[in-house]
Amino acid sequence: MRRCQDPPPSWRPNVAGRRSTWLRRGGARENAQLGADTVMEADRMTPHQLLGLAIDVAEEALAAGELPIGAVVATGDEVVGRAYTQERALNRRLVHAELLAMTEADQGLGWGQRPEPMILAVTLEPCLMCLGAAMTMGVSEIWYGLESPSDGAGGVGSVWRPQQPGEEFSQVPTVVGGVLRQRCQELFERYAESATHAGWRRWASALGGLPVRD
Numbered sequence: 001m002r003r004c005q006d007p008p009p010s011w012r013p014n015v016a017g018r019r020s021t022w023l024r025r026g027g028a029r030e031n032a033q034l035g036a037d038t039v040m041e042a043d044r045m046t047p048h049q050l051l052g053l054a055i056d057v058a059e060e061a062l063a064a065g066e067l068p069i070g071a072v073v074a075t076g077d078e079v080v081g082r083a084y085t086q087e088r089a090l091n092r093r094l095v096h097a098e099l100l101a102m103t104e105a106d107q108g109l110g111w112g113q114r115p116e117p118m119i120l121a122v123t124l125e126p127c128l129m130c131l132g133a134a135m136t137m138g139v140s141e142i143w144y145g146l147e148s149p150s151d152g153a154g155g156v157g158s159v160w161r162p163q164q165p166g167e168e169f170s171q172v173p174t175v176v177g178g179v180l181r182q183r184c185q186e187l188f189e190r191y192a193e194s195a196t197h198a199g200w201r202r203w204a205s206a207l208g209g210l211p212v213r214d
Contacts, residue, residue, distance in 0.1 A: 047143040050074055050121035051180045055145070057084050057097070058123045058187050064089065067200060068187035069124045071097035073105040073139075076116030081105030088197075098122050098130035102137050114138055123184040124207070125152030125177060134173055142175045145184030146207060178213065185210065 045053075050072055057070030061084035073081035083100030087093065098120060105118070117140040120126075125148040126134065134142060144154070157172035164170070189208035195201035 045074060045077060045079075047119070047121065047141075047176065047179055050079075050119060051123070051143060051145055051184075053079065053082070054121045054123050055180060055183055055187070057082050058184075060084055061097075062187065062191060067204065068184075068191050069097040069122065071101040071120060071122040073101045073118065073120050075105075075109070075114055075118045080108050094129075096127065096130050098126050099133055102130075102133055102139070106137060117141065119143065120173070121179075123187060124148050125154050127151045128153040128156065131156055131172070131175075135171065136169050138168060139173045140171075142173045143179050144175070144177050145180050146188065147177055147210070148207070149210070150203070150206075181213065 053072045054070045057072060058068040059070070061070055062068045064084075066088050067085050069085040071081075071083055072079050081101040081104035083097050083104060085097045086095045086100065101122075102120065118138055119141045120134055120139045121143045122130075123145045125144045125146065126142060127148070128151070131142070131153040142154075147154070154175040154177055157175060160172050162170045185208055188204040192201050192205035192208050195204060
């Protein structure tokens with residue numbers, strides 16, 4: 001697992017209907033009218049820009065009273081899935097942001113061969129469950145903001161030794177952490193200030209209090 005230093009993003013969401021679409025600031029299509037199932041092409045999104053989009057999704061989570069874990073899935077220049085964790089709203093455990101975003105992408109793309117590498121960007125280091133789902137989904141790269149010392153699975157690739165390697169679904173994605181880390185950490189600090197659930201408040205406070213890194 002590697003870490004990354006990052007410049008601030010210059011992207012914003014343009015939401016239309018159920019699926020979100022993304023436009024670059026000042027782009028020629030910024031005022032386009034988008035249908036509910038449209039996926040808008042963006043101009044060569046970088047991991048930092050994708051994390052900026054994930055942070056935007058996490059802001060929506062905060063507004064809804066959820067943990068600020070936002071995720072986006074992109075293939076080529078298209079964002080094909082976005083979601084935030086919905087444990088509070090749905091009262092379920094298997095509703096992590098990454099799973100929901102990948103499920104949306106899977107529904108849209110189907111089983112066929114991916115024409116471009118698939119990237120998952122998320123504000124918090126994925127857990128083992130979400131890493132496994134990313135492997136099954138064929139995600140080639142995972143970029144995250146803040147590490148999760150209690151359940152983060154970013155280092156699994158260094159010890160993963162399948163008995164029959166080489167299958168597409170057994171490939172661990174490249175995992176890079178620390179992208180827009182400070183902005184992601186601030187999300188958890190804000191959540192801890194207003195959370196009513198004691199366990200989630202304690203966990204978010206611990207994440208917000210992690211040491212600052214250069």
